[in-house]
Amino acid sequence: MTVTVRFAPSPTGRIHIGNARTALFNWLFAMNNKGRFIQRFDDTDIARSTQEYADSILYDLHWLGIFPDVTAYQSRRFEIYDAAVERLKAARVLYACYETPEELDLRRKVRRTRGLPPVYGREALTLTPEQVAEYQSDGRRPHWRFLLPNFTSDPLQPERTEVHWNDLVRGEETVDLASLSDPILMREDGTYLYTLPSVVDDIEMGVSHVIRGDDHVTNTGVQIAIFKALGAEPPVFGHHNLLTTVSGEGLSKRSGALSIESLRSDGIEPMAVASLAVLVGTSENVTAAHDLNELAGHFDPAATSKSASKFDPDELFVLNRTLMHRMSFEEARDRLIVLGISGDKAEPFWMAVRGNLDRLSDAVAWWRILSDGPQEPAEFSGEDRDFLNQAFDVLPEEPWNGTVWKDWTGKIKEATGRKGKPLFMPLRLALTGRTSGPELSDLLPLMGREGTLARRP
Numbered sequence: 400m401t402v403t404v405r406f407a408p409s410p411t412g413r414i415h416i417g418n419a420r421t422a423l424f425n426w427l428f429a430m431n432n433k434g435r436f437i438q439r440f441d442d443t444d445i446a447r448s449t450q451e452y453a454d455s456i457l458y459d460l461h462w463l464g465i466f467p468d469v470t471a472y473q474s475r476r477f478e479i480y481d482a483a484v485e486r487l488k489a490a491r492v493l494y495a496c497y498e499t500p501e502e503l504d505l506r507r508k509v510r511r512t513r514g515l516p517p518v519y520g521r522e523a524l525t526l527t528p529e530q531v532a533e534y535q536s537d538g539r540r541p542h543w544r545f546l547l548p549n550f551t552s553d554p555l556q557p558e559r560t561e562v563h564w565n566d567l568v569r570g571e572e573t574v575d576l577a578s579l580s581d582p583i584l585m586r587e588d589g590t591y592l593y594t595l596p597s598v599v600d601d602i603e604m605g606v607s608h609v610i611r612g613d614d615h616v617t618n619t620g621v622q623i624a625i626f627k628a629l630g631a632e633p634p635v636f637g638h639h640n641l642l643t644t645v646s647g648e649g650l651s652k653r654s655g656a657l658s659i660e661s662l663r664s665d666g667i668e669p670m671a672v673a674s675l676a677v678l679v680g681t682s683e684n685v686t687a688a689h690d691l692n693e694l695a696g697h698f699d700p701a702a703t704s705k706s707a708s709k710f711d712p713d714e715l716f717v718l719n720r721t722l723m724h725r726m727s728f729e730e731a732r733d734r735l736i737v738l739g740i741s742g743d744k745a746e747p748f749w750m751a752v753r754g755n756l757d758r759l760s761d762a763v764a765w766w767r768i769l770s771d772g773p774q775e776p777a778e779f780s781g782e783d784r785d786f787l788n789q790a791f792d793v794l795p796e797e798p799w800n801g802t803v804w805k806d807w808t809g810k811i812k813e814a815t816g817r818k819g820k821p822l823f824m825p826l827r828l829a830l831t832g833r834t835s836g837p838e839l840s841d842l843l844p845l846m847g848r849e850g851t852l853a854r855r856p
């Protein structure tokens with residue numbers, strides 16, 4: 400059996416870090432099992448779904464390093480779902496219901512006051528042909544519910560009926576079908592809710608493993624019953640915990656919070672996003688993986704915690720700095736060229752500054768400092784100004800070698816008697832305009848003797 404997974408968002412907004420977690424869990428699972436990855440857009444809600452959002456999701460996935468083997472849109476597959484509906488109707492497990500939302504609400508309240516679970520009481524099954532005819536002549540159209548197999552012979556007498564599965568993430572799981580309402584699969588206007596098209600596609604597309612958020616655990620009980628009603632073997636399921644904001648709120652595609660797009664425009668590297676999205680809320684240490692192959696080696700669905708995990712964007716910057724620190728010039732070269740950083744000095748420059756960058760684009764400010772001088776020249780006391788003048792007087796002649804910084808500061812010490820911070824800080828400020836940054840021993844050769852002297856205050 401070829402392992403086949405799918406990532407199935409509704410294209411109703413930009414994806415966020417929590418969606419990326421689901422996508423990456425599937426992608427890494429496929430990588431580790433030499434499987435296939437299907438990108439499926441659950442766009443049966445035509446009013447809220449757009450092609451622009453679908454395209455943005457594909458863009459974000461590619462940015463993360465996910466390249467689906469197949470891309471499918473549910474909105475183009477209605478005939479297949481219609482055929483499944485006919486089969487369920489023929490098997491008498493899909494039945495017409497005529498209640499309005501208000502009527503259903505009232506019934507739920509009545510059930511509650513009687514101490515009964517607030518599930519649908521299957522009243523539609525007791526309608527007489529006359530009552531149905533009356534509804535129809537009133538212009539009511541039916542919605543369609545799936546009859547959950549939670550009874551022996553009388554659907555009006557549901558009994559505890561456990562559905563079990565061995566969850567890839569959570570281990571043994573059980574859902575009692577008697578605790579649930581028969582799910583509506585099709586609305587009055589003939590449109591589909593998510594439940595049925597998902598099962599039909601999983602069957603049709605040979606999905607072997609469904610990995611998704613744990614907000615779908617209950618759905619799984621229902622969907623396993625639908626798989627069986629359609630004569631199919633259910634896939635293996637895995638439900639990972641969800642991510643929340645630091646204050647514990649759920650993430651939403653609609654709010655745009657922590658969207659992949661916003662993280663990208665903040666200069667976060669894809670591997671910082673991927674590493675945190677996959678490793679947060681697992682028993683693995685959260686470290687920055689260099690690429691998805693390395694991350695796949697740390698990925699174990701069963702190591703995921705069962706409770707929600709807080710996602711702290713500050714952690715992304717920590718991982719980003721690590722990735723910058725480790726990024727070779729080869730990897731950075733093309734991106735630096737785009738930022739206007741090229742030529743012979745680009746490589747030594749990169750090696751000098753990469754350890755000080757929060758994000759790659761921060762290199763631009765350092766490149767400018769080195770080529771044009773401090774952006775805002777520092778103010779010095781009279782004493783420091785005298786010191787600096789003496790220091791610049793003893794700047795070694797060229798050619799310079801790797802020890803020029805050591806040689807120069809040795810001479811300054813001798814000439815001025817200063818050492819430690821009182822020696823280094825005015826020099827750093829004069830040379831870069833900043834109080835911290837890359838090693839001056841690395842920067843000095845990049846400025847050259849002329850460039851250095853031009854920084855004399």
Ligand code: GLU
Pocket residue numbers: 406407408409441593597609610611615
């Ligand atoms: N469209 C569903 C969602 O975004 C897919 C759930 C599933 O993976 O089955 O929640």
